[in-house]
Amino acid sequence: MQNNTPTPNGGVCVEVRELWKVFGANAEQLLRSDRRSATKESILEETGCVVALRDLSFEVQRGEFFVIMGLSGSGKSTLIRCVLRLVEPTAGRILINGEDVCAYDEAQLMELRRHTTSMVFQQFGLFPHRSVLDNVAYGLKVRGVEKEERYARAREVIGKVGLREWESYPPSALSGGMQQRVGIARALATEPEILLMDEPFSGLDPLIRRQMQDELVELQAEVQKTIVFVTHDLHEALKLGGRIAIMRDGEIIQIGTPEEVITAPGDAYVREFVQDASPAKVLTAGTIMEQPNVLLYEWQGPKAALHILKTTGLDNVFLVARRGRLLGLVTVDRLAELIKKKGTSVKQALEPDMLTCTTDMIVEDLFPLAASTTYPIAVVDDKGKFVGEIHISTVLSTMIQKKEEEQEEREEKEEKEAMKADG
């Protein structure tokens, strides 16, 4: 389900070296002087220049889901636009597949934007005078692909994002979530190597946002693009990111996996950011759940079921009905008993003590549940469909991280108090 590890299929895709972006007159002159190291505020006061990006360096691996997170105004949009030179960097280098984009002329830039990259925008940036189909086909059109071919490809992608019936409507006829699907389809239609997404889900309401995040994760598992994803939402970053770069005032404070960011915040700023985000409080059942190796279907006979369990070496397995509706948990012991009694339906072998939760349940709230059972907890969506399972050990390990933190805090407090008492 989660895609938290960069797929190690080869090398650096995007490399940013000592990148600066300063808005305002005489920006280059400012960078050559030693005032460049002054704070953003004092530079703004003295020269009227806005330092949007300050000396950034990082790499994005091929196939990686790279998240850039920071508060509003920290320079995320500027950074992601610099990669395509939609905003001109003031200094530094940006290498895509080893080539310095900053040295490109206009024709090379167009080539890069047409073939290698695609972008998804927070305000969607759809063409209001074009149908959904023409919007999605736009990237292919500017590339000069024949009408039939580009429409065929566009229809394919529109189908993938579930908007088949909407292809002849203008974007204004669609809801926000659907419009962003069009934005994503438009980006995918050109089959880019690198997908740049600037807060694509920020304008959507929470329910749609979560759904779109899930779909994006699924999509990424399928297409394996290099994705650079901007967000100001920590939860989103933790959910999606293979690695997260945290920005403040145009600088990158920390780069790391979600676990690293939460368990070892780089400095006070990051700690404050992730303060309420101790894993157990942040992570939901949906993010820590796993896909079971085997599922049992109600129409399978008891003997077949027992055989499946024996060959996979499992003690228990979830039973689902048509369309994945959860029926319950079947254990080896109960199955064996059922067969002895010559029962015919696996439904007679259900374990009464099974527990379920929904995908959005916070891990912390799962803890009491986990303590009261030895079986995995079933995760269902709001329609009762089985979507995954959670093992007690997973809940515990997430909780332990939290306990350790609390322990540390307590010790710190005690030390301070002891010092006070001494002094």
Add this chain to the structure above:
Amino acid sequence: MVEFPELFQVPLAEWVDAVMSWVLTNWGAAFDAVGDVILFALLRVEWLLLWLPWVVVVVGVGVVAWRAMRRWVAGLLMAGFLVLIGSFGHWDLAMMTLAIIFAAVMISLAIGIPTGIVMARSNSVEAIIRPVLDAMQTMPSFVYLIPALMLFGLGKVPAVFATIIYAVPPVIRLTNVGIRQVPSSVVEAARAFGSSSRQILFEVQLPLAVPSIMVGINQTTMMALAMVVIASMIGAKGLGMEVLLAINRIQIGKGFEAGLCIVLLAILIDRVTHALAARQEYAVTS
């Protein structure tokens, strides 16, 4: 001290004459060429309108008005206006007036839309052109007759020339505005997908500016109509001249008839171009 001193005189008229004669000797060929283009366009349109049987024109205008306004009553009304003009015996004059308007509007668009595009793409060009347009729109219309007269003498060509100068600002202005108000997020998206600046212009900016440009065309046409009446003072034959003659001869009834024809033409042109402009808002290509 009652009368202005005769000694203090600025011989501006002589200077202007000198400049004009210099311009005409050195740039005469250029103005001849401009005059030829104007005359060519005008004569073609005039020939066509006078050659077409009146029934064809009436029915054609009726159908266009009906399609544009989506009401057959409107089409019938507009066709009725033309029949009324014909019944006053002013058919040929009305066609001549229409021809001048048509030619002037065509040339205005050919000049105005590209100028508006250039203006929209460069802030410095906008900074230069905008005050010129402002000044042009504050001047009374007959002022434009003077340079037209000086460059082209009397007749149809200066009339069309003056009409163009007077009528071109709205279409320039509204092309510029239309392109500039295309959301920057949309233009940026087009850029991000590797559009050339040509593609951005033709695929995104111009299509989205069409409603605004159509309003500009409507305004330009209306100003052309207003100017054509005034341009009759320098020899443009048509309804305007009929009004002028009637006034000079104190023939109130005839003047009223010709004036009414102009009003009817104005309503006709305004309603049709206005309806065409309004329809653009809802057009989505696919």
